[in-house]
Amino acid sequence: MKPYTFEHSEALMQRAKKVVPGGIYGHQTPLLLTKGAYPSFFARGEGSHIWDVDGNEYIDYMCSYGPIVLGHRHPKVEEAAARQMDRGNCFNAPGPVWVDLAEHLVSITPFADWTVFGKNGSDVCTWATEVARHATGRSKIAMCAGAYHGAHAWCTPLPGGVTPEDRANVLYFRYNDLDSLRQLADQNHGEIAGVILSPFKHDAGHDSELPVEGFLSGVRKICDDNGIVFILDDVRAGFRLHMGGSGEVFGVRPDLSTYCKAIANGYPLSACLGRDSLKQAAQEVFFTGSYFTSAVPMAAGLATLNELQASGGIERMRTIGEKLRTGLLDQARSAVVADAQVALHERDGGALVLEDDLHGLVVEGIRFSWDSAIAGGSFGRVGLVEDAVDVLRLALLLQRLDHTMHFRVADVGAVDPRGHPVARSEVKHVTLAEQALGALLVEDGARVDLRGNLERNARRDVRLDEPGDDVHRRTLCGKDQVDADGARHLCEARDGFLDAVGVHHHQVGQLVDD
Numbered sequence: 070m071k072p073y074t075f076e077h078s079e080a081l082m083q084r085a086k087k088v089v090p091g092g093i094y095g096h097q098t099p100l101l102l103t104k105g106a107y108p109s110f111f112a113r114g115e116g117s118h119i120w121d122v123d124g125n126e127y128i129d130y131m132c133s134y135g136p137i138v139l140g141h142r143h144p145k146v147e148e149a150a151a152r153q154m155d156r157g158n159c160f161n162a163p164g165p166v167w168v169d170l171a172e173h174l175v176s177i178t179p180f181a182d183w184t185v186f187g188k189n190g191s192d193v194c195t196w197a198t199e200v201a202r203h204a205t206g207r208s209k210i211a212m213c214a215g216a217y218h219g220a221h222a223w224c225t226p227l228p229g230g231v232t233p234e235d236r237a238n239v240l241y242f243r244y245n246d247l248d249s250l251r252q253l254a255d256q257n258h259g260e261i262a263g264v265i266l267s268p269f270k271h272d273a274g275h276d277s278e279l280p281v282e283g284f285l286s287g288v289r290k291i292c293d294d295n296g297i298v299f300i301l302d303d304v305r306a307g308f309r310l311h312m313g314g315s316g317e318v319f320g321v322r323p324d325l326s327t328y329c330k331a332i333a334n335g336y337p338l339s340a341c342l343g344r345d346s347l348k349q350a351a352q353e354v355f356f357t358g359s360y361f362t363s364a365v366p367m368a369a370g371l372a373t374l375n376e377l378q379a380s381g382g383i384e385r386m387r388t389i390g391e392k393l394r395t396g397l398l399d400q401a402r403s404a405v406v407a408d409a410q411v412a413l414h415e416r417d418g419g420a421l422v423l424e425d426d427l428h429g430l431v432v433e434g435i436r437f438s439w440d441s442a443i444a445g446g447s448f449g450r451v452g453l454v455e456d457a458v459d460v461l462r463l464a465l466l467l468q469r470l471d472h473t474m475h476f477r478v479a480d481v482g483a484v485d486p487r488g489h490p491v492a493r494s495e496v497k498h499v500t501l502a503e504q505a506l507g508a509l510l511v512e513d514g515a516r517v518d519l520r521g522n523l524e525r526n527a528r529r530d531v532r533l534d535e536p537g538d539d540v541h542r543r544t545l546c547g548k549d550q551v552d553a554d555g556a557r558h559l560c561e562a563r564d565g566f567l568d569a570v571g572v573h574h575h576q577v578g579q580l581v582d583d
Contacts, residue, residue, distance in 0.1 A: 075123055205263075211241070304339070307327075
């Protein structure tokens with residue numbers, strides 16, 4: 070397979086950097102990805118495939134970060150959008166499709182009596198918390214530590230421009246831990262307006278985690294017992310698990326539910342649905358935007374939802390997803406069997422484990438949580454998520470990297486007092502997890518807040534937050550600023566790892582496509 074090149078993409082990026090802060094900002098920036106292995110700009114899409122500006126073709130497994138649920142340029146969606154565009158898009162008031170879509174959403178959502186529309190997930194998640202506050206006369210919002218509910222100041226994962234006052238009324242509890250929520254409710258009795266959480270945990274950089282039995286129903290009861298509004302953030306999972314909302318799969322019905330991503334197959338649209346008891350409060354909380362009533366995205370949204378229902382889209386996603394997962398696991402097992410020293414097996418509960426008997430390597434994909442001892446050897450532990458693609462990545466990695474590299478790390482998976490993931494180590498080595506936003510040097514006694522205090526640029530700076538000290542910065546891999554052997558190990562190990570991952574991306578595409 071001919072390696073992909075990215076000359077046009079890189080040229081566009083250099084132009085963009087001159088006129089756009091960072092060139093591309095937000096979650097779509099390529100700066101957190103492997104340089105030279107992923108494009109910065111795409112040119113077109115068709116069905117499940119996309120092409121970058123250099124003509125390289127890809128299977129869009131990411132669904133363009135979620136919105137493309139029916140495939141790029143789906144004919145029925147595009148036909149509906151084009152038909153509406155012929156009539157117009159942006160007027161002084163909504164078009165008839167505003168009512169059509171609202172009626173349809175209410176009709177398919179068992180708990181809902183009304184809906185409002187916005188443009189993205191941040192819009193509707195923030196507005197839902199405001200409705201909860203207005204309805205209850207309370208100030209505080211409880212959310213899961215580490216969860217993502219948008220880019221607004223109260224919940225953004227990056228702290229730039231955020232003041233302590235922005236989060237003074239935000240409380241944190243742990244997903245799948247009812248006791249932590251009960252404790253919040255008891256400590257803040259009569260003060261919590263709303264609880265917002267996703268139907269299952271899908272925080273960036275971590276394994277997805279399904280709700281344990283009784284968790285969501287327990288949240289529902291705590292909310293009911295304390296007069297708290299239950300907000301289900303269904304922005305990413307909505308219309309992928311159940312047409313009536315993801316809560317239907319888990320047997321729970323919220324008071325408010327937010328949607329975006331899959332609602333319009335790539336057209337800008339979001340929605341919040343709610344119960345009749347909150348309708349008056351919703352009417353009184355100001356919510357508007359110049360493009361909130363745009364008719365073309367609503368026509369696309371109505372067509373998308375109709376097609377998902379007519380084609381059995383959710384069951385098809387489930388079937389194909391299982392087929393892909395099984396296929397990747399089979400490929401991973403085949404790749405690992407090729408190295409006689411390595412064995413792949415599954416433990417109770419489906420946790421994937423790789424063992425290298427010769428070199429004492431054990432790799433477990435269990436939420437960066439280590440609970441068993443390992444033998445000696447030049448490797449310590451490498452953290453990977455419980456995901457078939459990562460298993461395949463490791464299989465390819467083991468065949469390519471020198472076993473003498475130091476990848477040793479201790480106690481990955483701890484959390485700081487606010488519930489954010491923290492990496493600690495007693496030795497000067499590194500964590501090598503692509504999911505953790507790049508390689509980090511973890512020193513004795515140092516704490517790295519992977520959510521709030523990680524800062525990277527082209528020179529690979531990191532920001533270390535040491536307990537009791539002011540935040541300071543150190544360049545780890547600058548040619549003239551390597552301050553310790555540990556930093557050299559970091560650079561060598563990290564570069565070798567990323568080189569292998571770069572190869573992996575092409576190989577995975579070939580393996581799956583074949």
